[in-house]
């Protein structure tokens with residue numbers, strides 16, 4: 064296949080056209096922060112952590128949704144972008160109720176890791192402390208909206224990989240919530256197949272199996288892309 | 299119906315008008331604002347009055363779309379004299395008809411602006427409110443019955459469509475629009491001709507044309523008035539666009555809060571189909587084009603083009619990152635042209651009079667006219683259309699008649715929740731795209747709110763932030779959480795509890811949200827805040843708790 068030249072952080076790379084900036088960066092060991100991106104499902108550009116500066120563009124571009132062009136000049140992790148990544152992380156923590164010390168995902172949470180990566184030592188914005196539900200109606204799993212960051216990875220996995228479309232989003236603005244079916248308890252869902260894929264897709268401790276306690280959650284997000292690969296091979 | 303049949307119909311209608319046995323035409327404004335102040339009742343009473351006097355054969359009573367001076371309604375216009383009566387009280391109708399039609403003189407005390415001007419103008423066209431205006435998009439609005447296609451036909455209606463189908467190639471149509479230098483009236487001001495050309499160039503078995511009539515800005519009613527006052531004009535513009543870009547299907551996305559606009563647009567579609575101006579083989583040519591109405595559910599964000607497209611597809615109305623732009627991959631992944639109502643309304647005059655004619659109106663970079671919804675602490679609020687480059691001062695003091703109670707002008711908010719304010723020292727700013735941007739505001743879709751000293755600018759910023767916070771779709775983090783944080787901080791300052799640190803945080807967040815948000819809603823949500831900070835910083839400083 065023909066490759067095209069791009070310049071990322073002053074380094075010239077020859078890459079396959081059709082790839083996203085994020086894919087190219089990851090393949091070339093350029094560190095990228097992401098949250099809504101999950102390999103194997105559609106990218107939506109929602110968390111804005113992967114923003115990069117592209118020469119000639121009049122705004123910052125999300126690397127996960129922007130495809131490379133020939134001779135594109137890209138900068139990642141500039142001072143401005145780092146500052147913005149930190150604010151985004153702070154807003155994630157301030158939005159709902161994240162108490163790592165009592166969370167099943169403690170030590171294995173992508174949000175927590177993001178906090179370490181941007182060297183978050185305190186949060187400058189007031190916590191909103193919204194009142195969120197914990198849905199324990201499913202026989203095996205729990206959905207804790209306090210820990211949800213609205214990345215919609217669960218929604219996309221459920222729709223695109225499992226084909227069940229149990230999860231969706233309701234409301235607008237800071238009132239948005241993940242819902243099961245038409246906002247009924249998860250345990251009463253007629254679409255959920257209890258496959259557990261959303262649990263592995265979720266970056267935080269929002270979805271977890273009932274049988275575990277603090278810090279014991281094991282997630283295998285890469286399982287999903289492997290699954291998609293295997294399906295392709297079968298075809 | 300073919301071209302010949304259409305010409306026959308127009309000819310018949312025109313002859314009917316010329317040999318008109320009617321000596322008078324009385325227009326009653328049935329725009330949404332006048333209807334809410336009772337114009338339907340006026341219409342009924344007037345018809346009864348004409349009947350009792352046995353004047354049915356001499357006087358034609360026409361319900362029309364918006365005439366403009368909305369806060370003076372209900373309005374009634376006598377033609378050919380051009381006497382307009384304001385704030386019609388049903389009990390006066392008999393006296394007005396007696397005076398106008400029998401005694402042949404108007405009742406001056408009841409004329410438009412009689413209660414606020416020293417002397418009203420008998421011919422309303424002489425009044426500065428109308429004289430300073432230039433009506434292109436609103437040309438027939440207030441003159442014709444929007445529910446009769448024949449009314450539009452005798453006013454050159456569908457002549458532009460006829461012209462492009464028989465005399466012009468799609469390339470020529472696009473060249474004409476490019477030459478007119480028309481820019482999109484939906485807010486961003488993207489050159490319409492270039493957009494059409496882009497869609498035209500993509501090769502696809504199916505393309506779409508979408509008319510954006512979502513108009514969600516608080517205080518805006520330009521698109522509504524165009525749709526209600528002359529739906530056929532928009533429809534014709536869409537059909538011409540369909541021909542130019544190679545689309546056979548159009549969607550008009552109109553917000554559900556505009557039932558009258560929806561009703562009239564649907565009626566217009568039916569009438570046009572019946573006359574062969576929509577549907578298969580329009581006017582006997584090989585061009586086929588049809589339009590469907592889609593009703594919006596009242597989300598501001600659904601005015602954003604990618605969210606609007608998702609909404610038409612039946613999905614949750616949330617924006618997606620661009621590129622790809624709708625011109626490349628829009629509705630159901632097909633090349634899609636999306637333009638604002640007012641942009642489409644400008645198309646047929648451009649085709650009829652030529653692109654050059656249009657390009658000479660307004661300023662070099664912002665050609666043509668712009669419709670504004672004038673509101674707030676101004677004497678005469680309503681719907682106006684002026685050449686681009688008209689100054690804010692002319693709009694406020696000549697057209698708008700000055701401030702209510704002759705108070706001092708403090709600021710004008712343009713562009714609604716995505717725009718900013720213009721303070722008194724910039725009253726002479728030209729209303730065009732670039733000048734407004736240079737002052738930290740935007741043209742937006744045409745909302746223009748005039749404020750006097752009683753407006754607290756911090757509260758104005760808080761109000762618009764609350765709007766954006768509630769209307770954010772919640773997809774991306776900066777807008778979803780950032781607007782909430784900025785709102786809370788603004789509320790704190792409004793409550794006199796804010797500190798300098800809060801103000802610094804606010805400014806940092808504003809720039810962050812502006813630069814990182816996924817779509818234009820978050821991208822412009824900080825504008826009212828940033829512009830009030832720029833022009834009225836002292837008001838913020840005064841509110842801040844000082845530690846000494």
Ligand SMILES: Cc1cc2nc3c(=O)[nH]c(=O)nc-3n(C[C@H](O)[C@H](O)[C@H](O)COP(=O)(O)O)c2cc1C
Pocket residue numbers: 481482483484485486487488490510511512513514515598599600601602603604636637638639641743817818819
């Ligand atoms: C939050 C948001 C709301 C919008 N609302 C409208 C609207 O109500 N009507 C409109 O015509 N354009 C609206 N737009 C602009 C559209 O995305 C699009 O640019 C426009 O319809 C293009 O038409 P034009 O080129 O004729 O202006 C909005 C944009 C944003 C970001």
Ligand code: SF4
Pocket residue numbers: 210211212213214215216217218241264265266267269270
């Ligand atoms: S539940 Fe988890 S995967 Fe789903 S949106 Fe919330 S954080 Fe994302």
Ligand code: SF4
Pocket residue numbers: 599616617769770771772773774775777778815816817818819820821
């Ligand atoms: S900027 Fe606001 S409205 Fe636009 S995608 Fe983000 S959350 Fe939705």
Ligand code: FES
Pocket residue numbers: 096097098099100107108109110111112113114125126127128
């Ligand atoms: S990973 Fe690209 S925006 Fe979230």
